[in-house]
Amino acid sequence: MALGDYIPWRKSEAGATGAQHPLSRLQGELNNLIESFMRNPLAAGGASATGGYVPPADIVETPETVELSAELPGLEPNEVEVSIAEDSVTISGEKHSETEATEETGFYRVERSYGRFERTIPLPVEVRVDEATATFKNGVLKVTLPKEQASKRNVRKVEVRSG
Numbered sequence: 001m002a003l004g005d006y007i008p009w010r011k012s013e014a015g016a017t018g019a020q021h022p023l024s025r026l027q028g029e030l031n032n033l034i035e036s037f038m039r040n041p042l043a044a045g046g047a048s049a050t051g052g053y054v055p056p057a058d059i060v061e062t063p064e065t066v067e068l069s070a071e072l073p074g075l076e077p078n079e080v081e082v083s084i085a086e087d088s089v090t091i092s093g094e095k096h097s098e099t100e101a102t103e104e105t106g107f108y109r110v111e112r113s114y115g116r117f118e119r120t121i122p123l124p125v126e127v128r129v130d131e132a133t134a135t136f137k138n139g140v141l142k143v144t145l146p147k148e149q150a151s152k153r154n155v156r157k158v159e160v161r162s163g
Contacts, residue, residue, distance in 0.1 A: 053095055053117040061124055066145045068121065073139040080141060082134050086126045089143060092118040 020028075057070040070091055072080060083090040094116045127145035134143045 053115065055091060055117065055119055057091070057119070057121055059121065059124070065147060066123055066125060066127055068141075068143040068145070070119075070141045070143075071139060072136075072141055075136075075139065077136040080136060082141070082143060084127070084129045084132050084143070084145065086123075086129060086148070088120050088122050089145070090118065090120045091141065092116070 055070045055072050057068060060067045068089055072091075072093065074095060075093055079096075080091065080093045083092075095114045123145065126148040128148055129145075131146045132143060134141065136142075
């Protein structure tokens with residue numbers, strides 16, 4: 001007897017009624033979910049579920065600031081808008097297509113996203129909006145946000161005693 005004979009959902013793809021074993025159905029659903037994610041990765045930047053562009057971003061908190069960097073390849077500084085609130089940063093803009101698909105170009109598939117985008121990123125602490133700065137170089141937007149005085153973490157070591 002082969003090892004596969006001991007696995008009940010492997011004995012046949014469908015029983016007499018044509019129904020699959022529940023674990024086999026679950027495996028199929030998980031495979032479909034993973035394949036769907038690989039075709040349309042929301043978290044990795046690129047295309048969103050609605051087909052729009054979602055710029056990938058990193059947020060780093062230092063003792064004095066919160067620093068955000070976002071990848072915006074193919075854009076110029078005047079094509080990017082940054083709006084800052086005490087608890088979030090909104091990046092918006094529009095990516096333009098530089099090539100037109102004609103019969104002569106022979107495009108089979110274009111995987112770059114074009115069009116208007118907007119992403120609001122929540123911040124881990126409150127920031128001083130009036131002192132924020134932004135720079136754009138080589139397709140990377142960097143926003144530096146000084147923390148509010150109350151948001152700076154006051155860290156103190158406490159002695160641990162036995163007893």
